[in-house]
Amino acid sequence: MENNSIIITNNLFKRFPMGKEEFTALRGISLHFGNGEFAGLIGPSGSGKTTLLNILGSLDVPSEGEALVLGRSIGKLNARQAARLRKENIGFIFQSYNLLAVHTVYENVEFPLLLLNLPSAERHRMTMEALEWVGLTDKIRSKPPQLSGGQCQRVAIARAMVKKPSLVLADEPTANLDASNSHHILQTMETLNRELKTTFIFATHDEKVISYLHRKIFLLDGRVDKDEIIRSN
């Protein structure tokens, strides 16, 4: 592993069966991500950004090549090991928030800590801290259907960040938000990145998100088209 790299992909391929044919979503992706990066995978639909994000998040496995995340080869992990990697080290933020609708804001944010079997007092402290980061301590008893889109995404950020993971993967996090909410969310994530040194990797084609990125990786037809470092961490 390269010095300070938490993710290394080496000649990564991903193919999906499509009837009798195969569709190649990723074609030889080789990338390194350092600790504390605020990077984005940018590209149009079908460029492979979500597929790459899923592999980095151990939700999927590469067809060929290697993806090392925090020193673990994704393709070689069994289901239990992959789940453990996600549980302990990776936070996810989704386009449509993916909050648990019947749980309260507090319960949604507390959820990853429950999986980590932390003691109740510790869970409470960490949950309230995460809710403070996103400014939602007054909504702890609300349920997702009672919140606005922006608030829901802030809950999702708090849920992703509550366990202070090494890596947060955000798939189109602002796609369902208006400009004001998008900026608010991005500022929150940028602050958390700066203060907690968490690596953020976005999959996006939203200009607002792109304007915040410190590193822009342009994907086209499953290949890295351009890799620009705007600001080093």
Add this chain to the structure above:
Amino acid sequence: MKLAIKLAYRNLIGAGLRTWLNVIVLSFSFVVIIWLKGVMTGWDHQAKTDMTNWEIGGGQYWHEAYDPYDPFTLSESHAPVPGEFLAAVAAGEMEPVLITQANIYPEGRMMQVMLRGINPDQSIFQLPTRLLDSATDATPAIIGAMMAKTSHLSAGDYVTLRWRDANGTFDATDILICGIFNASVPAIDAGQVYIALDKLQEMLLLPGEATIVTFRSSDLPRQEVAGWVLKTSEELTRQVDEMIKTKSAGQSILYGILLLLAMLAIFDTQVLSIFRRQKEIGTYIALGYTRQQVVGLFTVEGSMHAILAAVVAAAYGLPFLAWQAKAGWTMPVDTSEFGMAIAQTLYPVYSLGLVITTIVIVTITTTIVSYLPSRKIAKMNPTDALRGKLQ
């Protein structure tokens, strides 16, 4: 597991009406199964008590030739009451009964009956035999309500009785119905006419003889007596046990249907949940669950319906079951013609074992039914699930 239970509980409570509808259907199954089983147990208990009180006492000695299902044995199945019984008979602890075939002619029709001679002073049976001690111009007799109905006889009616004595000679006399009793034991009612024992012995020319001898207490050890067959109360009530067992087997079909309905609701909910909650399933996996753990969570969720149902069933079922045990269940139709020992009002009897067994069976069934559709999750692609893509 603890976490799955916690999450399942949150999910169920959060699902609101959908959960409560299933829970109510399932709780209904709990209450009905326990109630019906209780009715059967109560019936069994009641039938045995009634048989003891009205027919078999603490047990009987039958003349060795006596076969209650073969009336032709009656002419041979009598003998003097054994000497070793006489002291107990004199003390009222044993009662001899003489049985013969006879005919009565109510409203000019001939009707075959069993004529039973019984001591008017006896206290082993609940039969109102004191009425046989009446001084009348005809032989006093008592009959059961079912017999009265089929023969169209009422208290105060006279009817001609014809019988054959020990020598085979026909004779006839008038009997007066001086009492009609209500009993839930058909064997002592349907086709039975009771007169005083000494009168029947005189009519049959069989002084001091009996067909069966009933003893009061089932607790005392009984010895074998030559020419007589000991029938314990367990043997005599075995038929009731077998009948109840047959009825219980029939009832199991009803339980099956009830459970099937409840399980259908659970199965449907599970299938719908897996279909509708794909994003949620994907989210669980993204947050660190394995697919097998999600299967476990959904299974616990489904089986937790049974736990909640037990709680709900306790809330409304306990008062209902307690009320039923006290007030009983009066059958909407006349039970006297059922041909079995069944009271008009049955009082359910419940046991802890019955309640626990019912809860365990329903919970296990619910768990299996919850698990079956949940297995689909294990085959789901988490990335598709996260997008809510139908799989």
